[in-house]
Amino acid sequence: MTPITRTPVGGRSDTLRQAQGPDGAEEPDGDQAPASGRQDRGAGSSRDETAPPKRAARIAAAVSIALVGVYVAGTLVIVSPTTPVRGAVVAAAGPYFTQKWNVFAPSIMKTNITFSVQAQWRDADGTLVKSDWVNVTKLEQQAVPGHAEPSRIQKSSWNAMLAYNARYLALDAQQREIVRDTFIQRADGGGYRAQSAESLIADLDAVSTTPGSGQGDVVRFLRYDYMLKEYATAFSTAYFDQDVERVRWRIDRTRPNDFENRFSEEQQFDDTAVTFGWRHVDDVIDPETLAVYRDVVTRYGGAR
Numbered sequence: 001m002t003p004i005t006r007t008p009v010g011g012r013s014d015t016l017r018q019a020q021g022p023d024g025a026e027e028p029d030g031d032q033a034p035a036s037g038r039q040d041r042g043a044g045s046s047r048d049e050t051a052p053p054k055r056a057a058r059i060a061a062a063v064s065i066a067l068v069g070v071y072v073a074g075t076l077v078i079v080s081p082t083t084p085v086r087g088a089v090v091a092a093a094g095p096y097f098t099q100k101w102n103v104f105a106p107s108i109m110k111t112n113i114t115f116s117v118q119a120q121w122r123d124a125d126g127t128l129v130k131s132d133w134v135n136v137t138k139l140e141q142q143a144v145p146g147h148a149e150p151s152r153i154q155k156s157s158w159n160a161m162l163a164y165n166a167r168y169l170a171l172d173a174q175q176r177e178i179v180r181d182t183f184i185q186r187a188d189g190g191g192y193r194a195q196s197a198e199s200l201i202a203d204l205d206a207v208s209t210t211p212g213s214g215q216g217d218v219v220r221f222l223r224y225d226y227m228l229k230e231y232a233t234a235f236s237t238a239y240f241d242q243d244v245e246r247v248r249w250r251i252d253r254t255r256p257n258d259f260e261n262r263f264s265e266e267q268q269f270d271d272t273a274v275t276f277g278w279r280h281v282d283d284v285i286d287p288e289t290l291a292v293y294r295d296v297v298t299r300y301g302g303a304r
Contacts, residue, residue, distance in 0.1 A: 182277035238293035
């Protein structure tokens with residue numbers, strides 16, 4: 001037996017260190033003893049982490065896998081050819097999973113609406129000159145291709161047509177006939193002038209099926225009609241580079257074939273057009289506003 005020699009400084013002697021080895025005392029079976037109880041707790045925690053999942057976790061995983069399996073199987077049945085099984089699955093899943101186009105666009109437009117203008121001006125001899133029709137909406141849409149998010153100004157005429165047409169349809173049948181006529185009358189001193197708003201309201205109210213009650217619709221239409229006259233005047237002046245005296249506009253509608261007839265060469269629906277009468281230009285266009293319209297016409301490729 002190796003003798004153990006104590007030292008006065010409280011440290012271990014060389015003989016003791018040789019007996020214990022460099023890492024401390026050894027167990028009788030030769031395994032190294034743990035340095036502290038902390039290592040015992042760590043080993044226990046490691047064993048807990050590697051323990052198999054609890055029963056609840058296993059059940060949740062099994063249910064999730066079953067639901068995914070049912071969903072995938074149902075999808076495969078729905079996209080399969082028509083069978084009694086497919087009909088039953090579609091009927092059961094329809095209220096929860098069926099999608100239609102109106103999910104993305106509740107009011108799908110089936111008709112293309114465009115806005116065209118025509119103008120009149122005096123030449124050097126004082127003769128009234130009438131222009132050709134110009135499709136403003138088509139001109140604006142020329143700047144849309146290639147832009148994921150086009151500016152609103154590139155569809156201003158289209159937006160105007162939707163609002164104007166809605167107010168036009170709110171009128172009675174006889175009122176619509178009147179507003180499609182010309183709003184121009186002879187002036188007292190000669191020449192022509194715009195018909196007053198008061199006389200227009202009186203004429204439209206006189207043919208109303210419910211006199212007095214429909215003046216709200218009449219006023220709303222006339223306000224937008226005046227706005228459209230201003231728009232058509234500024235555009236025509238910039239487009240034709242003339243002192244425009246009169247303007248009028250037309251709403252063109254084209255409807256493509258239904259989906260079932262999309263490959264047919266024969267047009268299923270006829271094109272329609274509603275032309276409104278001449279409006280007299282009795283105001284002076286602001287130069288800055290006219291410069292903006294001229295720039296728009298140039299950028300859209302409509303410069304003459």
